Amino acid sequence: MMKNPHPPSPVVLLVEDDAGIRRFVRTALESAGCTVHETAALERGRIELASRRPDLLVLDLGLPDGDGMTLLAELRGWSGMPVLVLSARSDEADKVAALDAGADDYLAKPFGVAELLARLRALLRRALRPAQxxxxxxxxxxxxxxxxxxxxxxxxxxxxxxxxxxxxxxxxxxxxxxxxxxxxxxxxxxxxxxxxxxxxxxxxxxxxxxxxxxxxxxxxxxxxxxxxxxxxxxxxxxxxxxxxxxxxx
Amino acid sequence: MALPTPRARLVVRNPLLNYLLAALAAGAVALLGAPLLGQFDLANIAMLFPLAVLFAAIRLGRGPAVFAAFLSVALFDFFFVHPHFTLAVSDLQYLLTFAVLLAVALTTAELAARLRRERDTAEARAEEAAQARLAAESERQRNTLLASLSHDLRTPLTALAGLAESLPLAGPPLPPAQAELAEAIRTEALRTHTLARDLLDLARLQSETPRLALDWLAVDELVGSALQARAHALRERALTFDLPEDLPLLRADAVLMERVVCNLIDNAIAHTTARGQIVLSAQSGAGWLCVSVCDDGCGLPPGREQAIFERFVRAPHPPGAAAAPTATGDAGTGLGLAIVQAIMAAHGGHVSARNRAGGGACFVLHLPLPPQPERPPPEDNGGEPS
Missing domain, CATH: 1.10.10.10 (Winged helix-like DNA-binding domain superfamily/Winged helix DNA-binding domain)
Incomplete structure (x- = not known):
């Protein structure tokens, strides 16, 4: 459980175009003590990433104004922040491509709250405690x-x-x-x-x-x-x- | 003689008619040459006859053309060469004319017939190519449609299941009755998703060229990951393994093959009691590998061993058996075995089902084995890694 989050609550940026999924992911993350910023499009996500500097990015791959992979590639140019990819694609090749491009983990839709929180905790824990x-x-x-x-x-x-x-x-x-x-x-x-x-x-x-x-x-x-x-x-x-x-x- | 093919439009008639037409052509040439006799050199008149052969070869086929060639020589001899109206030859030099005439005529017949054959095959090929292009295009459209349908269904169902699940998180704890309703909504959304996924997967697999991500797979690993995925549903069932070490590697789509084994395990769970036994075994033979999933459940309805692979067909569940609850909340859609069959077919294999002598059912997967890849390079295993 989240006994040792950042003393201030972890900040999560959620980039996802489906309002329903945004809604429940937000509810789940807030219940786990996170501060959530959300956006529905790639362009806005880019700006929020730079200005808010979140602790973790939850990224949907299929966005209306572009592929989430583009944002991931850009982000990896300047930050190693943990990225959890949400994928509605059933093709494993897309998950592999996202992981090889620097995503830390992925969740295939449909995913549940428990699964989401387990992945989130693991990513935050790792970010807090470097590998050394x-x-x-x-x-x-x-x-x-x-x-x-x-x-x-x-x-x-x-x-x-x-x-x-x-x-x-x-x-x-x-x-x-x-x-x-x-x-x-x-x-x-x-x-x-x-x-x-x-x-x-x-x-x-x-x-x-x-x-x-x-x-x-x-x-x-x-x-x-x-x-x-x-x-x-x-x-x-x-x-x-x-x-x-x-x-x- | 050349058999009339559907593509050779003019030869489709009665073959005898073609021979008659060839004879008429040769006769017409003879008639045409008759007034020229005396004014033209005989050798030049002889040159007219290959025209009849050429016509026969192009329009009537090879047989009538050969017939026209021989008839031309005969007509030439009969009407034009002295003595007229007999087949006798006064001057032996005409034998040379006959030979050349026959050679030219036969070569013409052969060349023209070959040309025609090539034209026909080229036309057939062009038509085939056009059909293939059309098929590829409709296949592409179909796959695009399936992919976008799959995406469009998955997203709202994920939201629905997730919203229902997060209902208790959004405010004060729900009273038990409402929590139960929220959970029911989530379960139904997931079930709808499973059904939609199975239908779309089946449609995709039954397309002419299903896309397979082929990889080398180890059978024990495949079985292990399927059991892992179903660990929750398997709980108390007794598992028995008969997996020889050093089984050859399979060349298959890892995700689809896990699906196959999971579906067979789900099926075994659905048709056995809570403490039922499931036996997983594998054997390899020359060019083939078999993986079996057997249970001690109620078995298959006798005589319907193949019918169970049809869509939406379910064998009756034994009294007291769980209705296929699995780790992912899947309840059987009645498509599981149809998907198994489609995946096996896409890999060039097949699945068979039979009843065991001691009660229960056995499903056997048969897969072709490719030539094995080279082993990893040996390691210097001399000392401890340091």
Missing amino acids: ATARIGFGDVELDLEQRRVSRAGEPVHLTPIEFRLLGLLAAAGGRVVTQRQLLAGAWGPNHVEHAHYLRVYMAGLRRKLEPDPRLPTHILTEPGVGYRLALEPLSAARTPASAPPAG
Whole structure:
């Protein structure tokens, strides 16, 4: 829950052309203690981004006056602020394109309030706590020390190959967000191997065998079909169960 | 002889008539040449006969043209070469004339016939190309329409579900009855979305060239992510796996294949009791890979094993079985298995269903296996990474 937001409430800019979606996203974000500014068009969004300097941008891709991807590309030229993309497109290729272009996470419509708030919290938490501070990461009975390059499971050291460790490091650095196949391939094997998705199949199977309690029913190293992989740091049951009570904050 | 094709318009008549026309053409040439006898050199008169052959070749086809060629030689010999009105030849040099005449006539027949064939195929091709262009254009329009429909339905339904869900957040907590109504609105909006999505997906998949984002997929990973997506609905059901290690990789659309496995799992959940058993297994053979999802539920109506793949057909649910509630709030739309079938067909595979001997149903996915990609380069695995 949002125990440590910015002492002043986080400022979120919402760029979305559908009034109904704007309305409920605003209600949800305000209930979570955010200050929300909203706009329905790309041009206005550009101005608000520059003048308000929000802590987080929630961006719809299909806007009446242009593609949200343009705004995302411009923003990445001058800011690393977290961006959550809303997509009504069912095509995974669009999500991958948005993630590769610098979006931090995406939500496909229809999405629920619980899902929205969970993603928002994860993004804000990450923005508050830079990656350097999280050299030690734990999930399940696995402990990962990025600095010492050591992995242990239930206290016992686990041997990972250099590439396995690099892949795990990339997933861990994303802090629960999806990392696209292209990003993983480029990070672990280099930019010449971004088309070799089958390498990932082999290596993820290896990582799961070494780190998952039941590799056939993975609970930490998760596949996002058509997009990539993510490392679930929290127990899944909590992440998946829709929260019925409004979050504190 | 050349069979009349629909494209060769003038040859569609009775073939015998074509031969008769060819004979008439040769006869007409002979008649035309008759007054010239005595004034023109015989060799020059002989040159008229290939005209009849050319006509026959162009208008009547190859067979009548060959017939006209031989008839021309015979007519030339009979009427023009001394002695007249016999096939006898007084001067052997005319044999050379006959040979040349026949050669020219036959070559003409062959060349003209080939020309005609090529014209016909070119016309056929042009027509095919025009039809393909038309099909591609209507296909493009259809896909654009489906995409915009999908977008236009998704947006208001997202708003509807989200507004209902945020109702309790907007003010003081709702009384339980109203909270229940708000939740019902949300569920119905999501159900409408699922139905619209399934219908549009089915329409898209059944287009002639469904777009597939092909990728290398590992079967165990595919099964794992589908089970993960359905973890909430699976809760107490007993899962059994029979997935050999080192199964070959599939070449398929990851999102669609997850959909296939999810739909089969939903189906198994819908037709088993809360503590039912679901068995997931896979085998690979020469060029094929099979993935099976079996359950110990009520099984398929005997004799209707294929009918269940039709749209909106549902097998009866067993008493006490859940009505397919899933993690996403999907209730069955009756399209799940039709979508499975369409996705398998789009991948060049198929799905079959049968009843198990011990009770329950088995769905088997059959997919073609492509040649496997090269393995990742071996790593220097000598020491600890440091």
